[in-house]
Amino acid sequence: xxxxxxxxxxxxxxxxxxxxxxxxxxxxxxxxxxxxxxxxxxxxxxxxxxxxxxxxxxxxxxxxxxxxxxxxxxxxxxxxxxxxxxxxxxxxxxxxxxxxxxxxxxxxxxxxxxxxx
Amino acid sequence: xxxxxxxxxxxxxxxxxxxxxxxxxxxxxxxxxxxxxxxxxxxxxxxxxxxxxxxxxxxxxxxxxxxxxxxxxxxxxxxxxxxxxxxxxxxxxxxxxxxxxxxxxxxxxxx
Numbered sequence: 001x002x003x004x005x006x007x008x009x010x011x012x013x014x015x016x017x018x019x020x021x022x023x024x025x026x027x028x029x030x031x032x033x034x035x036x037x038x039x040x041x042x043x044x045x046x047x048x049x050x051x052x053x054x055x056x057x058x059x060x061x062x063x064x065x066x067x068x069x070x071x072x073x074x075x076x077x078x079x080x081x082x083x084x085x086x087x088x089x090x091x092x093x094x095x096x097x098x099x100x101x102x103x104x105x106x107x108x109x110x111x112x113x114x115x116x117x
Numbered sequence: 118x119x120x121x122x123x124x125x126x127x128x129x130x131x132x133x134x135x136x137x138x139x140x141x142x143x144x145x146x147x148x149x150x151x152x153x154x155x156x157x158x159x160x161x162x163x164x165x166x167x168x169x170x171x172x173x174x175x176x177x178x179x180x181x182x183x184x185x186x187x188x189x190x191x192x193x194x195x196x197x198x199x200x201x202x203x204x205x206x207x208x209x210x211x212x213x214x215x216x217x218x219x220x221x222x223x224x225x226x227x228x
Contacts, residue, residue, distance in 0.1 A: 002161075033216075042218060043221070091160055091161070
């Protein structure tokens, strides 16, 4: 049963600490998305990659957030330094997009719940 | 830019009641439209989709019709169950192939 996995599932840290969240997309998917969910803002797209190349990170605060795909099986989202306002659930999703062809479903991971004290 | 507006929750219904959750959108071009569902403590799951005007998406008794003339994609179910209690998100996908979500509507179904 192929699924997107995310680690850790929960993270509590103190302001100023570095946080790294990891995502393993479904094997064969070429597009990876990072979303953030908060009560105030709802679900927001932070960044996404296609074939490991960043396509759009306009939703991400550049001064403290960074997203990478070291290889096709791993995507990372890093916050340094973390702040209380970063507290949220961070979702990774993956999908297969071929050119301008029809939409293929995005599969979401279970999320990482981050609390910054 | 693209945006999705959906009705505020929570929506509280008795079991077997009829459900409607309204969703309207603003987009350039011809987006694809989706409903996702999120159960407590879980990620989002695709519930149904429609990729062009007048398409009807359906799954698990839920339906939504892509109405270009009213820019709407309302979610309906004829008879809800307690197990349908969740948060429902309307979303669209434009040319970037990334999803723009509505704010979500919490549904609570009471026995």
